[in-house]
Amino acid sequence: MKERFTSLTPTAQFITFLLFASVCFLVCTSLISLILYNGNRDVSLFHLEAANSYPVEFMLANFLPFQLGFLFIPGYLYYTFTKNADDILLPSSQRSSIWATLLFLSIFLLLPFLTQVNIEIVRYTGYVEQLMQQKIESDTLIQELVGKPNSLSFYVAILIIGVLTGFAEELVFRRFLFHHLLKYSHNLWLSIMISALSFALLHFNLIQLIPLISFGIVFALMYYISGSIWLGVFFHIANNSLNLFWLSNDSVPYWIDEVNWLINSIGILLLIGWIIKYRKKLRIN
Template structure:
């Protein structure tokens, strides 16, 4: 990223501006959705909680999901980029280099067994007795989100599958990466004066903002991975593509499970592997990450020669 011009401004003021636009756009979009829902005689509770039952979500719920991604993340990021036109917030160096996209997907596949065991550990997280109320609230939030996700992704017709690819795959991938790995990561790199630290801080925020506490650590690690993709390649589209593939693969797998009359619980059930598989996954993932880093350094995609 080009931080030369950005360094001349106070990064804290930029952070306040970005969050101000985020708050304003979020409120505006939610009000528009509520107004549209009222005009269409829709249940406005669909904005805040899933409906009872197993039926798939309706068109209005898809509008809510898509509008939330665009209004909360994409529009504020685009406004921020327009206001800071001299700063390259959405870098796209050598964006046609297909090998960088392949590296990202290979890493996701290689790391999936490790991600599975981390997810299992996170799901079994417990709190001390004094924090039992907090734990119960977190469990309720997790169950509500799981119910909404199940209603959304467990479909067996192509039309709804394509809608899921749009609102779960494409829109969140572009919107969240532009906001988190584009605008926010660039700001925190200036605040902390260290890009590596900014990757982790933004990944923590990225995971926390989803309010799915029993998936916090896997999502945080995904955020770290997306952050390094942008830093190493100097191309935000590598992170967008990896994010898209990660989300879309879930929607396609859910479509297959629903078509086979399988349940959402069967979909999210983690496979158990031997210790050899987990160690192999970790070793291959580290090797892929190292080769990826060396490739981007050799190609000078990020600018100067690294390492």
């Protein structure tokens, strides 16, 4: 199976990946629906009304098939098929991992500023209030699903939204899409931008499009300069899980919701230092 896949053209590999992911998604959806089916429930698990009454089942029915079937399984198979094909990346070292970590921290600290920039841009379209309301409703839904700390729904949310989602998205958007584009196009920044934009659009969150694109760029660069997918997986999982913890405790730090120029200045300095370090290797003029 591995030899057959790797013998395909780059385009055929991409199409095969999408077809296999679609089949896995449908199979997972069917199996999970059968397992969770209960004729005594007064509402379908695929309706938003079920989120409050059956948070665990709602997450299993609505989130697990996509993250497991469409992203994780095909992404992990691609990883195993191309396990020894990381020669297109920069050499892995402890120092490069440290610099990759600093890059992540810089964007994490700049998140409120990037969000505010996004809001101001959207404001010109006249849809900012509508999009902000959609974000509030989305955050409220996630908060209902996560529940209180140490509840069953909290741990299920950490496993599905935190761990599985972080793992699966890194495998697909960085280890598959970015890796595949870079391998066959040999164009670093084209590969980074396509994978980052795809990652951002998947979240259907226009009010945070710029932060999501920024995270997509950073995770691709982390993978490229560290020579390993695992550092990005770790920080992606940590970021998702930390946000779930804050939502569960209803205690999001003020500097996440508001622009703090001291925090932003630290992020900018880290980013400038990183660019100076890697501008030649990444052909940044």
